[in-house]
Amino acid sequence: MAPAFRRDMLGTLLDGFHRYGDVVTYHFGPRWGPRAVSQNVVMAHHPDGIHEVFTTPRVFSRRTTGFQVLTEFIGAGLLTSDGEVWLRQRRTLQPLFTPRRVAGYTELMTAEAERVAADPTVAPGSTVDLHHLMQRYALRVVGRALFGDDVDEAIPQLQRLMPILSDLALARALQVVRAPLRWPTPRTRRITRERAAQYGIVDAIIARHADREPGAERDDMLSRLHTARDPETGQPLSTEEIRDQVLVFLLAGHETTAGALTFTLHLLGRYPEIQDRVAKGDADLVRAALLEGMRLYPPAYSTERLADVDTTIAGYQVPAGTRVMLSSFVTHRHPDFWPDPDRFDPDRFTGQHTRPRYAYFPFGGGPRSCIGEHFALLEATVLLRTLLARYRVEALDQRLRLAPMITLRPAEPVRAVLRPR
Numbered sequence: 001m002a003p004a005f006r007r008d009m010l011g012t013l014l015d016g017f018h019r020y021g022d023v024v025t026y027h028f029g030p031r032w033g034p035r036a037v038s039q040n041v042v043m044a045h046h047p048d049g050i051h052e053v054f055t056t057p058r059v060f061s062r063r064t065t066g067f068q069v070l071t072e073f074i075g076a077g078l079l080t081s082d083g084e085v086w087l088r089q090r091r092t093l094q095p096l097f098t099p100r101r102v103a104g105y106t107e108l109m110t111a112e113a114e115r116v117a118a119d120p121t122v123a124p125g126s127t128v129d130l131h132h133l134m135q136r137y138a139l140r141v142v143g144r145a146l147f148g149d150d151v152d153e154a155i156p157q158l159q160r161l162m163p164i165l166s167d168l169a170l171a172r173a174l175q176v177v178r179a180p181l182r183w184p185t186p187r188t189r190r191i192t193r194e195r196a197a198q199y200g201i202v203d204a205i206i207a208r209h210a211d212r213e214p215g216a217e218r219d220d221m222l223s224r225l226h227t228a229r230d231p232e233t234g235q236p237l238s239t240e241e242i243r244d245q246v247l248v249f250l251l252a253g254h255e256t257t258a259g260a261l262t263f264t265l266h267l268l269g270r271y272p273e274i275q276d277r278v279a280k281g282d283a284d285l286v287r288a289a290l291l292e293g294m295r296l297y298p299p300a301y302s303t304e305r306l307a308d309v310d311t312t313i314a315g316y317q318v319p320a321g322t323r324v325m326l327s328s329f330v331t332h333r334h335p336d337f338w339p340d341p342d343r344f345d346p347d348r349f350t351g352q353h354t355r356p357r358y359a360y361f362p363f364g365g366g367p368r369s370c371i372g373e374h375f376a377l378l379e380a381t382v383l384l385r386t387l388l389a390r391y392r393v394e395a396l397d398q399r400l401r402l403a404p405m406i407t408l409r410p411a412e413p414v415r416a417v418l419r420p421r
């Protein structure tokens with residue numbers, strides 16, 4: 001199946017679901033051979049199976065090829081760590097993301113949203129790339145909220161690096177045999193070079209943080225990382241650990257939110273009547289539009305786990321060592337829970353609905369669910385309310401070409417015209 005996945009991952013997954021249903025096995029590599037080159041990947045599409053994979057303790061881990069490759073690229077921060085190390089990191093960082101703590105960022109987010117609305121490139125009637133605009137917004141918010149920093153100078157660099165690194169990482173994850181990064185092939189050299197550029201951005205953020213008001217009492221993420229101590233050994237985090245953590249939050253903290261906003265604004269731009277209702281509606285309707293945008297285009301569209309022991313998913317036997325994939329992109333179109341699945345309809349998320357918990361999981365689930373969920377929801381609704389109060393968004397394209405990389409990204413600029421209301 002590897003060639004089909006490389007050619008059209010989303011189409012292949014949807015086709016597999018429509019043909020075979022709630023649990024599908026895909027074979028990668030030659031039919032026979034050692035597990036390193038010949039393996040089955042099990043996709044669970046039904047909410048019950050997803051529930052099992054996300055929440056059964058000590059059965060499904062992150063020791064998968066995808067997460068190993070991600071670790072090579074972005075180190076061992078909260079997203080990629082596992083076991084005890086992960087638990088310690090999550091405990092250190094969780095207090096920064098409680099709903100109360102996150103609510104404290106409302107003002108900063110509002111100011112940044114106003115800045116987007118006042119941006120000279122958004123001049124009435126001119127064409128904008130929504131993705132570009134939303135990436136800038138999300139990066140500025142993360143920079144200020146988590147690192148107390150103005151990351152503007154890094155924005156063009158990150159906008160250049162993200163697609164390159166995602167592409168390199170995905171290609172590496174789909175390779176059956178991977179040369180270690182220390183072997184100098186053209187591809188590993190490229191990875192090493194782009195990765196160094198990425199850590200250059202991180203080091204600049206850490207250096208600026210250290211220069212600012214030394215000794216001042218702050219409680220942003222960097223201060224917390226500097227003061228964190230291992231409860232058993234009393235050791236502080238190493239420089240490497242701090243760099244990796246900053247990188248993970250810089251990337252995970254902006255890429256997905258920017259995607260969610262881009263997709264939602266594009267959809268609203270395609271359906272002017274819905275947009276007008278949302279623009280005049282209350283906060284709940286704005287939130288519903290965002291949730292519906294992430295239903296159709298979930299920025300974290302797929303994830304994977306490794307079955308560490310022999311187990312079952314939805315009654316099917318799954319041997320130890322099997323890769324298990326979950327795709328919100330597919331489950332969010334499951335017709336048992338989402339009638340007329342391709343229709344954009346924010347009312348799916350207004351009022352009362354009874355759906356299984358895992359019919360919808362844009363933020364994942366179980367203990368490893370997104371730590372930034374409240375942060376992202378607040379940040380995105382603030383932007384939508386601010387922008388829609390000021391402008392009517394007209395989408396210039398009726399179709400969205402998607403690039404499923406590590407996250408779901410638009411394959412090309414998402415063009416829109418903003419007209420004052």
Ligand code: HEM
Pocket residue numbers: 078079080090142248249252253254256257260298299300303304361362363364365367368369370371372373375376377
């Ligand atoms: C709309 C925006 C976002 C979406 C759709 C999203 C989605 C997700 C998903 C699905 C996961 C779980 C991945 C898995 O199970 O393999 C996750 C994990 C994570 N997210 Fe988000 N995320 C968003 C915003 C954010 C923000 C704003 C931050 C940080 C400020 C963040 C930081 C993280 C981190 C660090 C993890 C790893 C958590 C752990 O394993 O303990 N995310 N996210």
